[in-house]
Amino acid sequence: MHDNYGWSKGLKSLIRWFDTDHGNEDVAAIRAKPDKVEFLRVLPFLLLHLGVLGVLLTGWSWTAVAIALGLYFLRMFAITGFYHRYFSHKTFQTSRPAQFLFALLGATAVQRGPLWWSYQHRHHHRHSDEDEDVHSPTVRGFWWSHIGWITSARNFPTDYSQVRDLAKYPELVFLNRFDTVVPMLFAAGLFGLGHFLHVHYPGLGVTSWQLVVWGFFISTTILFHATSCINSMAHLLGRRRYDTGDNSRNSLILALITLGEGWHNNHHRYMNTVRQGFYWWEIDVSYYLLKVISWTGLIWNLKPVPLAAYEDTHPVREIRPFPTDHSNRA
Numbered sequence: 001m002h003d004n005y006g007w008s009k010g011l012k013s014l015i016r017w018f019d020t021d022h023g024n025e026d027v028a029a030i031r032a033k034p035d036k037v038e039f040l041r042v043l044p045f046l047l048l049h050l051g052v053l054g055v056l057l058t059g060w061s062w063t064a065v066a067i068a069l070g071l072y073f074l075r076m077f078a079i080t081g082f083y084h085r086y087f088s089h090k091t092f093q094t095s096r097p098a099q100f101l102f103a104l105l106g107a108t109a110v111q112r113g114p115l116w117w118s119y120q121h122r123h124h125h126r127h128s129d130e131d132e133d134v135h136s137p138t139v140r141g142f143w144w145s146h147i148g149w150i151t152s153a154r155n156f157p158t159d160y161s162q163v164r165d166l167a168k169y170p171e172l173v174f175l176n177r178f179d180t181v182v183p184m185l186f187a188a189g190l191f192g193l194g195h196f197l198h199v200h201y202p203g204l205g206v207t208s209w210q211l212v213v214w215g216f217f218i219s220t221t222i223l224f225h226a227t228s229c230i231n232s233m234a235h236l237l238g239r240r241r242y243d244t245g246d247n248s249r250n251s252l253i254l255a256l257i258t259l260g261e262g263w264h265n266n267h268h269r270y271m272n273t274v275r276q277g278f279y280w281w282e283i284d285v286s287y288y289l290l291k292v293i294s295w296t297g298l299i300w301n302l303k304p305v306p307l308a309a310y311e312d313t314h315p316v317r318e319i320r321p322f323p324t325d326h327s328n329r330a
Contacts, residue, residue: 013040016156020113021177024157031159035152042151044180048110048224051217058210063197068214072223073259075109079227080259080286082106086299087166088118091274092290093301100171108186110220111227113176115166116158123162124231125271129246135231138247146225146232190215226257234264240316242269252283260284270309274302278309 015022024030082102085091094102103114111117120134129138134155137145149155158176160167167173175182194211197204238251248268255262255277263276263284277284293299 013038016041017044018180019177020116020156020179021158027157027159027161030157031154033154035149035154037148037151038153038156039151041153041156045150048217049221051213052221054209054213054217058207058213060214061205061210063204063206064194064210064214067211068219071108071215071219072226075105075219075223076226076259077286077289078102078105079109079111079223080261081290083109083111083114083117084121084261085274085286085290087114088121089271090165091272091303092294092299094299096169098298099169103172103175104182107175107179107182109223109227110183111224113158113179114172115160115163115176116179118166119158119160119163120155125268128244128248128268129235136247137232137235142232142236145235146228149231187212187216227261229254230258230261230264234262238262238265240265242266242312243316244268250282255283259289260286266309269312270306272303273305273309275305278305 012023083106086094086099086102087106106114106117124133124135127133129136131139133139134152135145135149140149160173190211191208194206194208194215197211198207234249234251234254235247236249237254238249240247240249242265244265246268248265250265251262253262254264260276260283261267263278263282266278266282267276274290275284275287276282277287290299290302294302
């Protein structure tokens, strides 16, 4: 009986590599379970990190490094500008075809589907640094907030009831459910591009697998950890302008590596504005890019920073500190 249960559970985990909604009929029951790392389910995530070691076999070239950097910034913008500021908060409007293209671009970042991402982020805002917050360094410690929470089985499903505004689009649900399709095609595309460059432009010194290692594995892994710094470091590093009832902070360093997401305290106080850097010296590259895109008519109705943001002078109170034992309690 136990062996049959183990095989059934293992098979279900394998199926979920490709169909993330498989067996998730009762999301509430899954969410109610205690945190537990499901190693088989997160094996692709581990392989993503191990793929970085491929550089020992493929070496490097300036072309591969340049493409990796370009893909980092392009996909970071896809996460910050579209997954976050559009899908999670609807800080601007766009057409349905453009919405789908934004979702496709965001999916290449290998941070799951747009509905799962939005659901988790909206949940975070409702319970920021409270016991229900699944990635709070204040509650669960740094490493759990940075990476541990995504290994827990209770955080795998998408609660579509919490993202009804997005779940009404079947094309978005498809991308969300089969969230490995786009990354696999993306990696295959890089392999093909590397082969093309190697054959037709040998002087660039790039090969198929070298471009996969740099453009996919290295670029994506760095992108993941930079994004995760907002979950972890943005609640530990920087200053607090507003009393938000949580530990969200503003950090120029984090803003630079995430194209503007480091102004996290600003965002937690006024989450529905498209701009997160409220002053000219608060660099917010994602906002600048979204503003330029709005000039083309592809997006519109960018929600501005409210005047109240510049009049909000409530004293900032301290809340519970980062746990000294760095515990990952559920």
